[in-house]
Amino acid sequence: MAVRYQSTRGSSADTVGFVEALHSGLAPHGGLFVPVSVPGLPKGWQASPTFQALAQTVLANWLQDEYDSTVLQRSVSDALNFPVPVVPLEGPWEGVHVLELFHGPTLSFKDFGARTMARLLAASLEPGEEVTIMVATSGDTGSAVADGFSGIPGVRVVLLYPKGQVSPTQERQLIVERTGVTSLRVDGTFDDCQRMVKGAFADSALSHVTLSSANSINIGRLLPQSLYYLWGRIQLGAPGLVCVPSGNLGNLTAAILAQLGGLDVRGFVAAHNANRFFPDYLAGEDAEFEASVQTMSNAMDVGAPSNFERLEWLLGRERLSATIRGVSVSDDETLDSMARVFNQSGYVADPHTAVGLEAIRRLRGDLDAEVPILVASTAHPAKFPESVRRAIGREPEIPERLAAFWNRPIEVGDIPASGEALREVILEGHRPDAY
Ligand SMILES: *Cc1c(COP(=O)(O)O)cnc(C)c1O
Secondary structure, three states, X not given: OOOOEEEOOOOOOOOEOHHHHHHHOEOHHHOEEEEOOOOOOOOOHHXXXXXXXXXXXXXXXXXXXXXXXXXHHHHHHHHOOOOOOEEEOOHHHOOEEEEEOOOOOOOEOHHHHHHHHHHHHHHHOOXXXXXXEEEEOOOHHHHHHXXXXXXXXXXXXXXXXXXXXXXXXXXXXXXXXXXXXXXXXXXXXXXXXXXXXXXXXXXXXHOOOOEEEOOOOOHHHHHHHOHHHHHHHHHHOOOOEEEEEOOOOHXXXXXHHHHHOOOOOOOEEEEEOOOOHHHHXXXXXXXXXXXXXXXXXXXXXXXXXOOHHHHHHHXXXXXXXXXXXXXXXXXXXXXXXXXXXXXXXXXXXXXXXXXXXXXXXXXXXXXXXXOOEEEEEOEOHHHOHHHHHHHHOOOOOOOHHHHHHHHOOEOOEEEEOOHHHHHHHHHHOOOHXXX
């Protein structure tokens, strides 16, 4: 049966297929696309020999009406061509397993969604059709999207980031020269970047350009992210408690989609930094969206999580509160967590993963010791060398694929925080003589 999608703010009488949801990004009436019903997991999924094999059978269930099976297989195997290890921790951390999601080219879990979405988008374009993907970023999304979409025929990426507000390692990953990618350093804040992107979508002078967005509201990024929870379950050999370091709640929404499809879990933990809207909401408080607070786990600095609306639509507050425990962790606790985990088990965690590990440490007393715990590790520690040094007194090992970014040529444009400046850049790429 075909999977249909509706808007969180629309009626179930008004649905679209995956490709239309993928191209539109945002759903009607300012809502987000959600599957009207979640397809069950394919029979025998637990016997998948590799992550890639699992990904292909599970995604086929979601996408088979709209993609030819050969195209789908090729897209998935090309996108998800890196390992997904589950690492058991030792010492007092026995029973805790780290689901390492940072083995892709830009070293965060964002590679799963961005790389898969890029290939699914390319496969859905008509011959000669062109799309410009807009992305405002303050960290991992930009590099994953730029890397994932680079060189894909018919796709151009325009990436905006706030000048002086990303770390040197993050910036380097954003500005290396890539085919089909225009990186823009904006003299403004992340909010300015987001406003400029929104403005471009509404700009009538750009109405002849097909714009699309690749942030975590796009359903095309979410589906591939549910796959690794299934893989983690296979490696655990039993239903576990799944902890997700969270910001916009995309990763947690993907986990919930896996559960709705039939994944057996013993519950979820939403681990947040000082941006504690969701933990407060789960605790039954009168929580409201707020401006974000800066922390050392900066990819989770979100005051108004964009996928919250999806989660509430999918489960409702009562079920969310029954299924998910929320925890908020301060920066001091994050640093302590990095040091503690390293000293007790030898594992070097990045600040985001450390928020998850601290949440688990706090809850562990109340948990059944027999239940295995799976903590999603969302980024490689080498992306945050300054924080790792502060926590454990030495820098993490730098994997070669990260070091290699420093040897590549760079290309970045400086623009003011204005819609006109962005419009000019977008139009430049679409002059007839540019081709
Ligand atoms: C994006 C990101 C998160 C937050 O994920 P959400 O899906 O926004 O909740 C956590 N950690 C890292 C390293 C990230 O890049």
